[in-house]
Amino acid sequence: LGSLRLYPKRGEYQLNAVQVLPAGEGLQALQYKQLRSRLENEGLFDLERKQLPPHPQIIAVVTSPTAAAWGDIQRTLKQRYPGLQVLLSGAIVQGDLAPASIVKALKRVERDDRAELVIVARGGGATEDLSCFNDERVVRAIAECDRPVVTGIGHQRDESLADLVADFSAHTPTAAAEAVVPDSQQLQENLHRCKMGLLESVKERWSIEQKQQKQRQEAFLTAIEERFAEERDRLQQLKLYLSNFPDRALTLQRIFSHQELLKEKLSALNPQAVLDRGYAVIRNQAGVIIRNPWDLDGEVELIVQLATGQLNVKVTEIPKVDDKKARDE
Structure with missing residues (x-):
């Protein structure tokens, strides 16, 4: 920004600059691209991620203890998931000392070995303020961390190499806190809906069972009635048979008498009978x-x-x- 003066006789221009702004690709941007390409070739940005625990009980936060991000994270976690234990591993998150401090904070969490996941967070700021999260030491420390790492760095428009290597990346510290724990109120509402749905399901099932039981009872009674009808028909046939029994008995008596007569004739013709008489x-x-x-x-x-x-x-x-x-x- 400035003013421009023209000297026509000499064909010269004079520029009086008031403010100079960098433009084009600077050295820092070039280094960023080169580092990103190298880390990407190593596979650090692959989509294979660690699984986030659905209901963590202990969470570690790597950020500055005086930063607004730390207060936002605490408030969000308390509102969403009361009773959660939150550990702070303090670190410098801006300036030349920030990369080493962040790496040290992550190692501290690893040695403590209580947290189930780690949130690395920092509020928004100028691009230069967030450059520590593009440092190769920080990126590799996040990639090598044994537990899942969630980043919440800057604003929505910001994206760092730490975001690319993290297991989950949120746009802000508050969004990171919301991503790692469920909303307890929402869980209660879901539980209530599940209970109501289960109750309705039980009622519906009970109604179905009642209908089926009634159908089984009706089928059983129908089967008994049919059996009774069959037995009545059979009893009627037996009664009819017994009513005709005297006539049948006379015929049988005649048959028995004729049988006895035949037995006597056979006995008379039996050679053994002759022998029994002394022959x-x-x-x-x-x-x-x-x-x-x-x-x-x-x-x-x-x-x-x-x-x-x-x-x-x-x-x-x-x-x-x-x-x-x-x-x-």
Whole structure:
């Protein structure tokens, strides 16, 4: 900014500067681009991130104890998640000593080993004030931290290398505090809705169960009635059968009488019955029944079948008779 004077005779210009502003790509911007490209090639900006705990109980904050960011974070965490334990690891967050101080604060959190995650925060400011978060030492310390790191640096328009390497990046310290813990009031409302939804679900399920139970009862009663109807029909058939039983009984009696008559005839025809009366059956050794003495020839052995048992006899003499007369008789 200034004034311009022209000397026409000599063809010269004279510039009286009041204020000089840098323009174009300066040395700091060039160094930033080179460092960013190198870290990106190393994979420090890859999207693989540590998982943020859903309900942390202890959180560490790396920031200046006198900065407004520390007060904003405390107030936000207290409002959103009462009972949370917040640890401060103080650090210088502006100037030449800031990178080493931030790295030292992160290592302090690691040694303490109580916090479940870390918030690295600083309020807004000029670009030069936030340059410490583009320092390679700070970026590598965040990348090597064992626990998740959330950054809340500057304003929404600001983006540092620390934001790129962090597990989660928020635009402001307050937004970082909101990102690491849920809203307890919202949780209570969600819990209430869940309870109401569960209650409605239980009521609906109970109603369905009642309907199903009623249907089962009706089906059971229907099945019993059908069974009763079947048994009544069967009983009616039995009654009809019993009413006709006398006629059937007379027929059966006749059948039994005829059976006894047949038994008597069979008993009379039974050879054993004849033997029981004192008779005997004579057979030769081949089992042929001997009816006439002239069927024997000389001395032979015979088998005499009695009512109980048998006798083996030997014929020694056969009386001579007139064969023709005997046959005639």
